[in-house]
Amino acid sequence: EVQLVQSGAEVQRPGSTVKISCKVSGFSFTDHYIHWVQQAPGKGLAWMGVIDYEDDETIYAEKFQGRVTITADKSTDTVYMELNSLRSEDTAVYYCAAGRSIIPGRSFQWFDPWGQGTQVTVSS
Amino acid sequence: DIQMTQSPSALSTSVGDRVTITCRASQSISNWLAWYQQKPGKAPNLLIYQSSSLESGVPSRFSVSGSGTEFTLTISSLLPDDFATYYCQQYKSYPYTFGQGTKLEIK
Numbered sequence: 338e339v340q341l342v343q344s345g346a347e348v349q350r351p352g353s354t355v356k357i358s359c360k361v362s363g364f365s366f367t368d369h370y371i372h373w374v375q376q377a378p379g380k381g382l383a384w385m386g387v388i389d390y391e392d393d394e395t396i397y398a399e400k401f402q403g404r405v406t407i408t409a410d411k412s413t414d415t416v417y418m419e420l421n422s423l424r425s426e427d428t429a430v431y432y433c434a435a436g437r438s439i440i441p442g443r444s445f446q447w448f449d450p451w452g453q454g455t456q457v458t459v460s461s
Numbered sequence: 462d463i464q465m466t467q468s469p470s471a472l473s474t475s476v477g478d479r480v481t482i483t484c485r486a487s488q489s490i491s492n493w494l495a496w497y498q499q500k501p502g503k504a505p506n507l508l509i510y511q512s513s514s515l516e517s518g519v520p521s522r523f524s525v526s527g528s529g530t531e532f533t534l535t536i537s538s539l540l541p542d543d544f545a546t547y548y549c550q551q552y553k554s555y556p557y558t559f560g561q562g563t564k565l566e567i568k
Contacts, residue, residue, distance in 0.1 A: 381548065381560070381562045382505065382548055382550075382559040384555075384556050384559070387555075396555055398555075398556040399556065400556075432504055432505075437510070439511065444552075444554075444555075445552055445553070446552055446557075447495035447507065447550065447552055448497075448507065448550070449507040449516070450504075450507075451504035451506070452504065453504055454503075454504050
């Protein structure tokens, strides 16, 4: 059973960079995609990007392209999401989630399970 | 990008009521649709995948229908535990997108 445990809440200044971790356990060889999703206060869910844990290939949403970097450290079974040039609109809860699919490959994936979420507050 | 539109955005309803939530896609997504339930302060929880497959442990009072561009999630008889926000998500193509959510509130 896959379990995802995220790092704790962060408070960051505008213009800075935040790096959130997502510790993965229980992976099988078919469960190797980790996605990141943003949820701003009172808002819905916005997909940010995905990493293939096996080959480190990433896909990013255009909205976050250029500011987000997703990496994986296989030695510690941890995935990281780094967001730079922070602004107040980046204040949100960030979730990692495992991608599941009925077919192999990086496409056609729903999310299950999810990490518990990490609150990021951007404030001067 | 594929736009997902849910209706209604919020619904004031009572225990025992039957509730239907609609999710429309801006283009055909076949059956590449999931539904999630989210409670305050918690991560979303998977309810449905492949537009009609109930995740293990999801009660049978939840049912779904639809394919292509229009989908519905029905809760046959609301229990107190069902008052939450529900999101649909398309995973036909990147960027994956979600509906804006439907919040079920107690009347």
